Amino acid sequence: MAELDTSGGGKKKGGKIRSKKQSARVDMTPMVDLMFLLITFFMLTTTLAKPQAMDLAMPDKDEKNDDQFEVADNRTMTILLGKNDRLEWYIGSVEKPLTAPQLDNFGKGGIRKALLEKSKEVKASTGKGLIVLIKASEKANYKNLVDILDEMKITNIGVGGGTYAIVDITEPEIGLLKRDGIY
């Protein structure tokens, strides 16, 4: 190894200078270890740092022709987002719901079951896909909106004739949320 030669001095006469034979090889194993560690780190951080994007298309809001598009009652499901990560859904119109409003939760055990079930039923009875109207109240937060849109992607509502849209909430629906204590 690298050492300073501190001996010597006064030995010059007659003495043969011997240089120690040193191996020219350096053990590179720890260096390679470290390098691969760093490579892994940089690879993972560069690819995982990119955020994901969820595309969202809103219905065209043309203020000039304000005609409400007609949607068939029996294939329309309305999801109302309330406070405390709770939601409420019904089928049909708010005055005469075909399926009474039901409180539900987000996620696998909650709305996803209802969505899958109802979209299957609608498909069987009308041959067309389910239309889902998402109406978020002011008490809902942004995560709820992303969650419900994600649920649409998971349950494939947007393909095969069905659609979903984000629509403004109406007074009777707020009343409904108030009645059930999630507004």
Add this chain to the structure above:
Amino acid sequence: MPKVKVPRKSTVIDMTAMCDVASLLLTFFILTATARQPEPLPVDTPSSTVKVKLPATEIATLTIGQGKVFFGVAGQPIRIRMLERMGERYNIQFTDQEKKRFSLMDNFGVPIAQLKQLIALPGDKRNKEGVQQGIPTDSVGRNPSELREWIYNARYATKELNDKELRISIKGDSKENYKVVKKIIDILQSQEVNKFSLITSLEAAD
């Protein structure tokens, strides 16, 4: 019986080549990695199962958190052109140096009247909490809101310089009230931007 001679082999492997490759790759990844800029408005994005990556160019990001809105566009020439147009709109003259400094800011959130002061601040002070109050989203009288003007001019600048449509993305905080998000979506829809992206972080599908 003759002796079987087993040739002795060295157990040391020459690692030089491996080391070379590793350092080459390491250099590549270090150079391609972009340093993460500190954000003036840290937000906790909600997670979703979508796996579409966000493009890096021709994109504007609206950051929503704590009731404030911040705006940022990718690309320095677009930022400069956008600032010029905004200066014309609100009768504020920006010097070349101010434009240059502005083009290095990833996103910002101040009313346009305070933009000059923000540009003059050194970079590390800009991102302190409380310095930037967010871009006004309310329209004043018959004038549209400042945020709307920023978005409009960013779209205009992108069209002018790159001849492409600007993609708008919304980066909202999980806890943000829907009311604030709705307001931003309404501003976008008022200029017929009906398609935009919501930025989410990755979540494992359950």
